[in-house]
Amino acid sequence: MSAQIPPPRMFNGATVHGFFGQKGLRHPAELVLLGVGVVVTLLVYLLWATLLVATLASIGSGGAGAAQLNTQDPAVQTFLVLGALPIIIWVLRAMTYAGQRANGVRMSPTQFPEGYRMVVAAAAQFGLRKVPDAYVVSGSGVINAFASGHGFRRLVAINSDLFEIGGRVRDPEALRFVISHEVGHIAAGHVSYLRLIFTNLLGPIPQLGPALSRSQEYTADNFGYARQPDGAPGVIAVLAGGKYLNADVNVFEMADRAVTERGLWVHIANWRSSHPVLTWRAHALMDRSRPGRIFFRPRDAFFSSPLPAGSDLADRWPTPPQVLAMLDAADAERDLALGEQFGRYPGVDYAGRPTAREVQTAQPLLSERRTLPPA
Numbered sequence: 001m002s003a004q005i006p007p008p009r010m011f012n013g014a015t016v017h018g019f020f021g022q023k024g025l026r027h028p029a030e031l032v033l034l035g036v037g038v039v040v041t042l043l044v045y046l047l048w049a050t051l052l053v054a055t056l057a058s059i060g061s062g063g064a065g066a067a068q069l070n071t072q073d074p075a076v077q078t079f080l081v082l083g084a085l086p087i088i089i090w091v092l093r094a095m096t097y098a099g100q101r102a103n104g105v106r107m108s109p110t111q112f113p114e115g116y117r118m119v120v121a122a123a124a125q126f127g128l129r130k131v132p133d134a135y136v137v138s139g140s141g142v143i144n145a146f147a148s149g150h151g152f153r154r155l156v157a158i159n160s161d162l163f164e165i166g167g168r169v170r171d172p173e174a175l176r177f178v179i180s181h182e183v184g185h186i187a188a189g190h191v192s193y194l195r196l197i198f199t200n201l202l203g204p205i206p207q208l209g210p211a212l213s214r215s216q217e218y219t220a221d222n223f224g225y226a227r228q229p230d231g232a233p234g235v236i237a238v239l240a241g242g243k244y245l246n247a248d249v250n251v252f253e254m255a256d257r258a259v260t261e262r263g264l265w266v267h268i269a270n271w272r273s274s275h276p277v278l279t280w281r282a283h284a285l286m287d288r289s290r291p292g293r294i295f296f297r298p299r300d301a302f303f304s305s306p307l308p309a310g311s312d313l314a315d316r317w318p319t320p321p322q323v324l325a326m327l328d329a330a331d332a333e334r335d336l337a338l339g340e341q342f343g344r345y346p347g348v349d350y351a352g353r354p355t356a357r358e359v360q361t362a363q364p365l366l367s368e369r370r371t372l373p374p375a
Helices: 028-060 074-103 113-125 160-166 172-187 193-199 208-227 229-248 251-260 264-271 278-286 320-333 356-360
Strands: 133-137 145-150 153-159
Touching: 028 074, 028 193, 028 208, 074 133, 074 145, 074 153, 074 193, 113 133, 113 160, 113 172, 113 208, 133 160, 145 172, 153 160, 153 172, 160 172, 160 229, 172 208, 172 229, 208 229, 208 264, 208 278, 229 251, 229 278, 229 356, 251 278
Parallel strands: 133 153
Antiparallel strands: 145 153
16 A cells, blocks of 8 residues: 555655645644745845846946955855755755764664654654654753654654653653654645745744744644644643653643733743743643634633732732642642652652643642633
């Protein structure tokens, strides 16, 4: 069956779903922002070509064009870089892939086969024409993963500190979500050479460049959710709390702060980011009735909270005696089987305690559930 799938080509897309990919998983803002990127790129290169022709004509006629080609001039340097940008992108992609091949531990049927099976299963579900190369790389404590490619080859790389959560006693569903998210970037065409050519110039533009990147991250999250929906809370927990404290992160409390943390500065933090800020991303994964927010915070909280938001004025913040009363009230409600909230570690028996997922998705103490309005 797989032998009958045509290989990837420049215009047939990374998957059997065609150039625009699988319907229903792409964030609605992504193609709009991609279109803006294409228009910006075409206009910039039209201007570049016009200036090039004018300069060559001036040089050929013995005009001032030759004198203007001072390579120390920032304007001339920008002009030259623009012309070389497609080659620069090609070289950088080649170096990125070479770095993984030279240094990473390659997943295979005999090396990290459990993780490799996750990659292959995601590739099959999303209709990829070829299984991407997959690597585990030293994370040095950083929780991260990425997708890239060179030519028609594609790869995913998972930092070791993130890959470690995939064991049976840790959170394999969260790792499966992460891997599916990265394969989703490939399936959605985010790492294709053409995509990078037509979006690279949009990147430095305030608001527009980061917004496109955030929309792509929401799209990749949709792929991850389509493959492993019960892994979504675990992903937010590990991104927020790390690979040990993740078991004690209540994801609803994280998601609700996307609503309660108001103000311009929170929005600026999101607008400047290539990824949605984590509270907004958590809200989008826990509320699947609407797309993730690109520019403005969500409006509907899942639960009430006994604490004011950090954006509230200080006169609304509780005093130490008031907080001590809250802590005592929460202790009275808390299941004693939860134990201390200092994370969970390999080799320790946590039998008799609620599972990490039960803790992550439990109703927050001292809170009441709110009913979300229909989408």
